[in-house]
Amino acid sequence: LEKLPVGASAGIAEGLQHYAAALRAHRLGEASVAVPPIEIVSGYLPGFVGRALEMHMQFYSRAVGFGAFFEATVGSMLSELANRLSHPQNQTWSALSGDRIVGSVSIDGESLGDNRAHLRAFIIDDSLRGRGVGRQLLNHAVSFCDEQGFDETHLWTFKGLDAARHLYEGVG
Secondary structure, eight states: OTTSOTTHHHHHHHHHHHHHHHHHHHHHTOOOOOOOOEEEEESOOTTHHHHHHHHHHHHHHHHHOOOHHHHHHHHHHHHHHHHTTTSTTOEEEEEEETTEEEEEEEEESSSSOTTEEEEEEEEEOGGGTTSSHHHHHHHHHHHHHHHHTOSEEEOOOOTTOHHHHHHHHHTO
């Protein structure tokens, strides 16, 4: 496993679990085992900060070479936001596959001021990219901003994240 690309071992382990369950179902004559659907849930979940940070680092370290400074910055931001999730203008959503967090997005309605929302911590596990999970998460976040009556929603990104940019532009 140490020779695999970063982040691949978790996907392989999950695939092997599905394969083992399918073999067991075949052996016992049971119906096929379904892959759990992705569920979007709002609010704090145990491990949210750590898992969102892990997904960020797996992607950004590989894609653009970000390291310790980025990890510390994102970790601090996530921790600070987690402490303010009880405030009504802040919210987070997690995409769950079973009980595993496989995506996240958050709205910080306080940090920018002037009734502006800040879209933060938008990330999808590498194994789910291109399957519509990001769009589902983003739609929840944008709907929340509309419900809260924010005048604007801001985010920070950079050149080269074309799939994310496409999603952002798609929701205006």
